[in-house]
Each structure stands twice: as structure tokens, then as C-alpha cells.
Amino acid sequence: MAASDDPLLLLRQSIAAGAKILTTASPDGSEDVALSKATHLVFTHPKRVAVPLDTPTRFTSANETVQNLRSIYFAWLNRDHAIPEYNAAAAKLNEDLAGSATVHSLAFVERLVLFTYLEGAQEEGEFIKPLPGAKDDAAEAAAAAAPGASLKSAAAAAARSGKGTLDPRLAHIYSGERRMGDRNSVLRGVKPTDFSHVRKLAAPFITRKPGSGSRSAQQLTAGGPGPALALNQKPARRPDPIILLSPSASSLLRMANAKAFLEGGRYQPPDYGLAGATASTTPSMLHVSRLLKGIDPARPTRFILVEGPEQFKPEYWNRVVAVFTTGQAWQFKNYRWSQPAELFKHVLGVYLGWRGEEPPETVRSFGHRVLACAVDKWRDPGQPGAETSRWRDREVVEAIWKAIEESMRAKGWRKDAAPTAI
Known part of the structure; x- marks a missing residue:
């Protein structure tokens, strides 16, 4: 093939001149058709040339696959698309071609080299073979x-x-350049370096556990792991369990009063003492500590309280130990399990209502997997006898924590470990 008929060169020249490029169903066609139905690519600059789309080009991928003109032109048409969009478009085109032809997806670096060449920024590339005689x-x-x-x-x-070769003045400038080595030659030299002797030199300086020194040195010299190395490794920290509160305005327990209730054992309304407060002053996350003797009797367990899973990563759901609910289904819309029946198979549910009032029908339909608790109705502390009923708040709090602890133990929470799935 002559240099003037090279598909890559014709495409580059047409792009530089802004000339029209047609995809036709025949060599003599002039009607632009879809790429899935076209057989030829017609260049109109500098002269009219029709090249079959199956013509192999000088572009060779990293896996030594020679790319045809169809794959090259398709990559140029989708040059502004990200890799996922480009791959999806290639898969869609292959479906439309129905086996009559195939479009190969180029890797990110391959596309970068191709676009740089077609835009005229460089004369040659890693994946582009030179023209014959160039x-x-x-x-x-x-x-x-x-x-x-x-x-x-x-x-x-x-x-x-001719076209596609280096400017002679640039060739003269490049001839005086100092050649730089690549990362392999700079970091590694011409051959790999053996550092096995460093093991023997380091063995006497590593702190060893009494009674196992000789064995540790032997294992280090032989290349195997030793107990001395294990002593220096920091144990993994157990993640904090998570409690989800209901974001409903009708919920008795919100971010404003959850800490005082679950830690202090005293209930007060969410808006009590918060006159003039706004949503920006309400915290989006709280920490509550509780000593769970059945899990870690030596230190309190810290819990994270949030009202929604908007900032959750997928693995956070394995740390959820309780969900406070008012029975409204919209609360579970963005949950991992959006159906209450499925949700409360994995997580303990808690409903908090007023003493003397029946829980909503939706809460009763959840069954035994939702713990229904009730506190005495709130009365202003200034009224006579208002404080006499608040001693039962702690009784309710203890029942909630007991249910949470039993559920955590059943799910696999331990002193130094958390469940990987619930």
C-alpha cells in the first residue's frame, strides 16, 4: 500500500483539514449510513478515497492485535467518552453488527497514543508502526x-x-539530546540484585521473644515468617457498632435527645430546651458508650448513632446492631434491605412509644423481631409531680440495651472481633 493510501494517514489528514468523512454501504456511495451498516470509509481530502472498514492499519495493540479501520474510526468518534461509556458503546455496536464484523475496545493508553497521533501532536507512537521506508x-x-x-x-x-516523518531541524536537535534510561534501567540496572544476604545481617538485630530466639533466627534466615515479626504487628481494631435512628419528626427519640436517654437513662422530648435551634445545629452523628459485660467486660463499647445510611459504605451494614423505627415504611427506602420483614431478620428493631398507647399496626405486623418499649408521657418539670414518673425511664433503657447485647452476641460480636456478615 502506498503511503498516500495509508488509512491512518488519510484519517489524520482529513481531521487536520476538517474535511468530511463518510461511512457508506458501497465504495461509490455518497450517503452517510450508520457505522453498523457501513462497509467503507470515504475520505474527501485531499482526494476522494474509499477504504474498506475491515482494512488492517498500522496500529497494533499491546496484545499484538492489528486493529482495523473500523475500530480506529470508532475510537476516534468516541474520543470524548470515558472508558466505561466507550466500552459500552463498543459492546452495543458489536450487537448491531451481529457477527458480520467486530469492533475491538482499545485500552486507555492505546487510545491516548492514537488520539495524539491523529491530532498531529506526534509523528509516531508506541503502538503505531512506521510507514514503509519512513x-x-x-x-x-x-x-x-x-x-x-x-x-x-x-x-x-x-x-x-514526505508526510509522517520527523522535521529535519528537529532531528538535528534530538541528535544532541542525552538519552535517559527508563524506570527499569534506573532502579534495577541491567540485571536483578540479590538481597538475600540482608536476611542474615538483620537476624541478630531483631527483637525475639525469650525462649524462641534460635527458632526465630532460623526461620528468618530461611525466609519464613517468625514470631518476632508477628509481635511487631498491630492488632486490628474492632469497628464501632452502629445504631440507626428514625428521621421521622414524630419519633420520640432523635439525635437531640438520644444521648441523654441511652446514656443517662432519662427521657426528654427532642425539642426540649432547644428553642431557636436549627437543622444545622443538630449533630448528624453521635457517639454513645455502654458497658456490655457479655461482649467486653473490661471497657465500654462505643456506638455510633446516625439517622440515615446516606454516607454508608457497603461494609457498614455489617456493623448495624439496631434500628429505631416508628413503623413508617419510607424510613427503609435507602436501606440495604428496604422491606421491613427482610430488614428485621438481620437487625434488631426497636419502637419507642408512650406508655398506655398501643403501638401502630405496622409495628405490630413486624412481629417479635421489633422490641416495643414505652415511656411515661412527658410533663413539664415545672408541674407538680412531673418528676415522679421519670424513674421508669432507666428501666426502659436497660431493656433496650439488654436486647441489643443479646442480638450482638448472636450475630458474632466479640471483645476483639466484629461479624463480617449479618
């Missing part, structure tokens, strides 16, 4: 631009070099 032409151009050569001979060499 190396000889470039050598002639470089020789013509050598010191002492006249501008006339350099121009003649440039004229002989």
Missing part, C-alpha cells in the same frame, strides 16, 4: 540537517522525506 527517509533528513549542511540541502531532504 525510517530511511528520516535518516536522510537527519543527515541533510547535520552541522555544516546548507539550508537548501536540509529543505531538499525534508521534501524527500
